[in-house]
Amino acid sequence: MTFSTDEAVTAVAAPAPAGLHFTPFPPTKGAARDCKKLAAMHVDRAAPGSIVGGSLFETMKASSPRRAADAEHGDWMEKHPSALTRFEAALGAAKGKQIVMFLDYDGTLSPIVEDPDRAVMSEEMRDAVRRVAEHFPTAIVSGRCRDKVFNFVKLTELYYAGSHGMDIEGPAKQSNKHAQANAEEAVHYQAGSEFLPVIEEVYRTLTARMEAIAGARVEHNKYCLSVHFRCVAEEEWNAVEEEVRSVLKEYPDDVLKLTHGRKVLEIRPSIKWDKGKALEFLLESLGYAGRSDVFPIYIGDDRTDEDAFKVLRGMGQGIGILVSKFPKETAASYSLRDPVEVKEFLGKMVEPNGDGPVKAA
Numbered sequence: 001m002t003f004s005t006d007e008a009v010t011a012v013a014a015p016a017p018a019g020l021h022f023t024p025f026p027p028t029k030g031a032a033r034d035c036k037k038l039a040a041m042h043v044d045r046a047a048p049g050s051i052v053g054g055s056l057f058e059t060m061k062a063s064s065p066r067r068a069a070d071a072e073h074g075d076w077m078e079k080h081p082s083a084l085t086r087f088e089a090a091l092g093a094a095k096g097k098q099i100v101m102f103l104d105y106d107g108t109l110s111p112i113v114e115d116p117d118r119a120v121m122s123e124e125m126r127d128a129v130r131r132v133a134e135h136f137p138t139a140i141v142s143g144r145c146r147d148k149v150f151n152f153v154k155l156t157e158l159y160y161a162g163s164h165g166m167d168i169e170g171p172a173k174q175s176n177k178h179a180q181a182n183a184e185e186a187v188h189y190q191a192g193s194e195f196l197p198v199i200e201e202v203y204r205t206l207t208a209r210m211e212a213i214a215g216a217r218v219e220h221n222k223y224c225l226s227v228h229f230r231c232v233a234e235e236e237w238n239a240v241e242e243e244v245r246s247v248l249k250e251y252p253d254d255v256l257k258l259t260h261g262r263k264v265l266e267i268r269p270s271i272k273w274d275k276g277k278a279l280e281f282l283l284e285s286l287g288y289a290g291r292s293d294v295f296p297i298y299i300g301d302d303r304t305d306e307d308a309f310k311v312l313r314g315m316g317q318g319i320g321i322l323v324s325k326f327p328k329e330t331a332a333s334y335s336l337r338d339p340v341e342v343k344e345f346l347g348k349m350v351e352p353n354g355d356g357p358v359k360a361a
């Protein structure tokens with residue numbers, strides 16, 4: 001298979017939204033905001049060739065979308081067809097069922113950008129999500145902390161599962177007709193509150209350690225931490241990983257674990273809770289657990305979304321849709337290329353004259 005890395009950002013950074021309360025990007029390098037400039041500042045720090053065979057390099061390979069040869073891509077598309085071009089087939093099984101919509105944020109509703117503080121979603125996307133939520137219960141499921149992702153999405157009628165699903169909050173009942181119909185109680189759940197002090201401690205330690213690595217940045221997501229290396233020179237990725245591992249080895253394995261996403265290392269509590277568990281929790285909270293007339297749709301772009309895709313496969317209900325331009329191993333059944341196609345798909349679901357699932361629910 002011939003691959004070439006394609007992890008370029010897909011949009012120009014927009015101004016940071018109001019209300020964010022974490023350190024600006026990059027935290028330690030003053031006015032230099034451009035990844036290339038940051039990377040050029042410290043490239044001599046790592047030993048030449050240190051990336052080869054390094055485990056972060058393997059991590060990077062696994063988490064980056066890559067361009068495949070045409071035939072390879074064609075095979076992958078047969079297994080994971082476009083949810084747009086196969087819209088009728090994808091949504092056919094939803095007829096007569098209650099659709100429940102789950103949406104990841106970064107890379108799904110907003111394009112990937114260099115600065116995580118500036119990953120804003122467009123007004124058109126917000127409108128598409130708003131219209132979908134008028135018809136179906138809709139949840140945002142994100143690695144970001146809940147208040148941060150809310151500040152980007154700004155729709156009060158949605159469910160929000162932040163910190164990889166560890167912090168879940170439903171909308172106020174009066175603004176959510178779906179909850180009134182199906183759930184007795186307001187939805188609220190926090191997994192792993194006892195880990196807050198240790199996450200805080202690791203945040204402080206790692207932030208200090210990352211000051212020596214140009215472009216590295218630690219993002220506090222309340223129940224978990226994201227160590228970004230998108231703006232770190234490749235020669236220094238191993239240094240990022242080594243620092244993270246050296247901090248984590250001070251804690252038992254049953255306290256913290258390390259996962260990864262798109263040019264980001266994620267430090268999370270070692271509990272069995274993820275986006276898949278959040279999906280199950282929300283279905284249950286809405287009164288849909290165990291019902292065969294429910295059709296969950298989960299759209300996401302990253303490794304952490306695979307937990308939710310797997311849950312849907314296990315249930316044998318609904319569909320997972322992976323957002324990716326390139327072949328990736330996935331448990332999702334369908335694909336969309338990018339947030340632009342996600343917006344189109346959402347729009348199609350609520351087309352007033354379409355023969356879509358809106359009528360059926």
Ligand SMILES: O=P(O)(O)OC[C@H]1O[C@H](O[C@H]2O[C@H](CO)[C@@H](O)[C@H](O)[C@H]2O)[C@H](O)[C@@H](O)[C@@H]1O
Pocket residue numbers: 104105106107111112113114115116119141142143144219221226228230261262263264266302304
């Ligand atoms: O579950 P998600 O909503 O997809 O959140 C996953 C991580 O997304 C963000 O990082 C990613 O997007 C950034 C902005 O486009 C990009 O700069 C970064 O390289 C990506 O990894 C977010 O900043 C993380 O905290 C989330 O865990």
